[in-house]
Amino acid sequence: MVGFAFVAPVEAAAAGRPARTRFSPDPSVAARPGPKRRDLPPGAAPLTAPALRAYDLGWKHHRAGHVPQPESTPWPSALSAGQLRTRSNSGKKVAVITGASQGIGAGLVEAYRKLGYAVVATSRTVAASDDPDVVTVQGDIADPATAERVAAAAIERFGRIDTLVNNAGIFVAKPFTEYTQEDYDAVTGVNLTGFFRITQLAVEQMLRQSGGHVVQITTSLVHHALSAVPSVLASLTKGGLQSASKALAVEYATRGIRSNAVSLGVIKTPMHSEEYFETFAALHPVGRMGEISDIVDAVLYLEDAPFVTGEVLHVDGGQGAGH
Numbered sequence: 001m002v003g004f005a006f007v008a009p010v011e012a013a014a015a016g017r018p019a020r021t022r023f024s025p026d027p028s029v030a031a032r033p034g035p036k037r038r039d040l041p042p043g044a045a046p047l048t049a050p051a052l053r054a055y056d057l058g059w060k061h062h063r064a065g066h067v068p069q070p071e072s073t074p075w076p077s078a079l080s081a082g083q084l085r086t087r088s089n090s091g092k093k094v095a096v097i098t099g100a101s102q103g104i105g106a107g108l109v110e111a112y113r114k115l116g117y118a119v120v121a122t123s124r125t126v127a128a129s130d131d132p133d134v135v136t137v138q139g140d141i142a143d144p145a146t147a148e149r150v151a152a153a154a155i156e157r158f159g160r161i162d163t164l165v166n167n168a169g170i171f172v173a174k175p176f177t178e179y180t181q182e183d184y185d186a187v188t189g190v191n192l193t194g195f196f197r198i199t200q201l202a203v204e205q206m207l208r209q210s211g212g213h214v215v216q217i218t219t220s221l222v223h224h225a226l227s228a229v230p231s232v233l234a235s236l237t238k239g240g241l242q243s244a245s246k247a248l249a250v251e252y253a254t255r256g257i258r259s260n261a262v263s264l265g266v267i268k269t270p271m272h273s274e275e276y277f278e279t280f281a282a283l284h285p286v287g288r289m290g291e292i293s294d295i296v297d298a299v300l301y302l303e304d305a306p307f308v309t310g311e312v313l314h315v316d317g318g319q320g321a322g323h
Contacts (some may be wrong), residue, residue: 005314034298070271092116092118096119096151098123098165100122101127104167117163119304120157122137122146122150137153144193148201151205160310161209164215166216166217169194170189173229175232177231187234188233195244198215211256217241217295218265220316224322242312245261246312249311260317261311261313262298264290266280267294287317
């Protein structure tokens with residue numbers, strides 16, 4: 001999964017206006033540093049323009065207007081009754097992972113394969129795999145048709161869906177009154193619509209199998225807001241997913257389907273430059289950034305914890321607890 005980039009505060013410090021960060025797919029965009037943040041831990045450096053550009057929660061990067069490349073696998077665009085009949089059933093458990101092209105998503109693909117799962121991996125730019133037990137489907141998960149193709153790929157190729165990890169996401173940080181309709185549509189498209197349809201299809205299949213597991217990847221900003229990172233749309237969408245995780249857990253508890261969430265701190269991904277690691281580390285009470293392996297281990301713990309459902313597992317270096 002590709003991370004997101006921040007374009008740092010652009011207001012003049014003398015103006016005394018709130019901090020502004022603009023989401024941009026272009027990490028080369030320059031901006032003036034904003035005022036010093038009062039809510040950083042003692043001794044932490046202010047989040048400068050380059051640092052904010054590097055700041056990343058490990059979510060899927062979204063470029064508005066990007067046209068997905070041709071699909072790596074020509075699966076049907078809808079899940080019909082005929083497609084529910086298995087073409088090939090290897091007997092393996094099957095995990096579906098969104099936002100799977102790099103970072104946390106790629107780490108999850110590798111981890112589930114090591115567990116012996118077959119994997120259906122999807123993102124806008126995911127590459128084809130030489131592994132016969134990995135099917136890749138390129139597409140924008142905000143488009144329900146992508147969800148249909150992903151679910152169809154899992155059923156057609158492997159005959160089942162045992163785990164769904166909703167890892168894809170978009171983050172746009174700016175003052176609340178400066179969000180545009182485009183921002184709103186982009187964030188809710190991936191974070192909510194992208195969750196909704198693929199989860200419906202996965203749960204439908206899990207009900208046929210009498211069991212399964214759904215995991216949402218969210219952010220500790222839901223419970224630990226930072227004035228340095230204004231993020232109402234993250235709270236609105238990822239906070240909603242945390243509530244939905246609990247609702248799904250209760251609704252399907254007696255039918256063998258579990259639902260959990262993993263709430264992240266700042267994770268080392270390819271989007272981060274090492275020169276800012278110290279600044280990001282200081283945002284966590286434990287004094288370090290998270291590793292991709294920290295998140296993978298958390299998801300795998302939940303995978304192997306049959307008595308755990310409805311849990312929001314904070315893997316955030318203590319951010320959710322405070323400073």
